[in-house]
Amino acid sequence: IVTSDNGPVWYETDVERFGHDSAGPLRGMKADAWEAGHRMPMIVRWPKVVAPESSSSKTICFTDFLATFNELVDGKMEERKSSRPAAPDSFSFLAELTGEEAVTPQRNSLVMKSGRGYMTLRRGDWKLIEGDGSGGFSDRGKKSERGKRVRGQLYHLGRDLGETDNLIDQY
Secondary structure: OEOOOOOOOOOHHHHHHHOOOOOOOOOOOOOOOOHHHHOOOOEOOOOOOOOOOOOOOOOOOOOHHHHHHHHHOOOOOOOOOOOOOOOOOOOOOHHHHHOOOOOOOOOOEEEEEOOOOOEEEEEOOEEEEOOOOOOOOOOOOOOOOOOOOOOOEEEEOOOOOOOOOOOOOOO
């Protein structure tokens, strides 16, 4: 398994200098609430289990590795000695790797916090960001109306992966 902990730190000057945009069609960069801040590739090689050149658009989180590995070893990972489950927010994605039907509950939403503290909720194709701007290293958004309450940002990633059309006022 090869993946990353965040999106790229890649400025417009880097795009010009190297003729390459690490964020591709995604908006923002590392630590942003926007997609380029936290959406990362993951490459898995597992001969005779993961189909070569297969792909998935399933949303997973690093916490999901625990449930996945636990399912892989038939639930034999030691449980914590408290009444709480060891990883209540972890969902196995083993079925996504093997191409088999999932036997455990699947992730239907994801909550995360950007570098500067914006809470973000992702459910299906919808993404809600609690503040204005990126909440991270790149564009902080318009601050000309500092006294005004910020309504946030709402995007439909299925139709707008680049997060250019804020639907918060419409919905």
